[in-house]
Amino acid sequence: MSDELVELARRASALAVLRDGALDRRELQERLGVSRPTAHRFTRTFEDQGLVERSAGELSLTPMGAVIAESVAEFRETVETAQRVEPVFEIVSDADPTFVREAFGNATVTTAEPGDPYRGVRRFMSLVEDSERLRGVDPTAINPLHLDGLHARIVDGMETDAIFLPGVVESLLRSNPDRAREAFESGNLTLRVHDDLPFGLTLCDDRIGIGLYDDETGLLKTYIDTASPAAREWAEDVYADYRDESTLLSEHSELSELLPAEAETND
Structure with missing residues (x-):
């Protein structure tokens, strides 16, 4: 697994939150329960990767980001299910x-x-x-x-x-x-x-x-x-x-x- 995929898996929660709709950075920070620098790092990384876009001060998933967010969520669910059963x-x-x-x-x-x-x-x-x-x-x-x-x-x-x-x-x-x-x-x-x-x-x-x-x-x-x-x-x-x-x-x-x-x- 590439470093980029590992990083996406680690930040699955952030992607999952954005699947629910657009958020500004403060809302994202509150929903994730992370510090301001951490939220900033998340959004910067996602923007650099083309996974999110900014409009009117809010962040939302790009079409590619939505596909990847869904795939990461499925991967996470599969891992959690496999470990449990x-x-x-x-x-x-x-x-x-x-x-x-x-x-x-x-x-x-x-x-x-x-x-x-x-x-x-x-x-x-x-x-x-x-x-x-x-x-x-x-x-x-x-x-x-x-x-x-x-x-x-x-x-x-x-x-x-x-x-x-x-x-x-x-x-x-x-x-x-x-x-x-x-x-x-x-x-x-x-x-x-x-x-x-x-x-x-x-x-x-x-x-x-x-x-x-x-x-x-x-x-x-x-x-x-x-x-x-x-x-x-x-x-x-x-x-x-x-x-x-x-x-x-x-x-x-x-x-x-x-x-x-x-x-x-x-x-």
């Missing part, structure tokens, strides 16, 4: 900057903390409470602290279609036979089995979420959710791929025997 790149490794901005620019990022390891799970459950339909891909077992809550939502009518690893499905059904029977008998639960699930993905009514898990503990370490249409489209495609590659529990050669008899026709 860094875990996403473990999953969407080939994402282009525009997709990252559009899909995750306004995402909510919830990270586990030493004194509160279940922050991400609580965030997920808050979305489930308001959702009439839940689809998901999950590489780990359901957190026992929230199993009752999920069971209640399913029995109460939340249509749920979930994809798990074989071992997770087996553990879930063997450890919770009564809950499993009630959930399947409600007709609202469909379980599928997949052998390779590297991350978690949830699709609720209004938001989609990505879950990243700790390799050692299996706990959810980061949950990133968003309502953006771009992220929804991406999540729908990813979920469809895993669904197509998965096996219905009722058709699984080894695990289907764990299904309650009444549920085999509902799965």
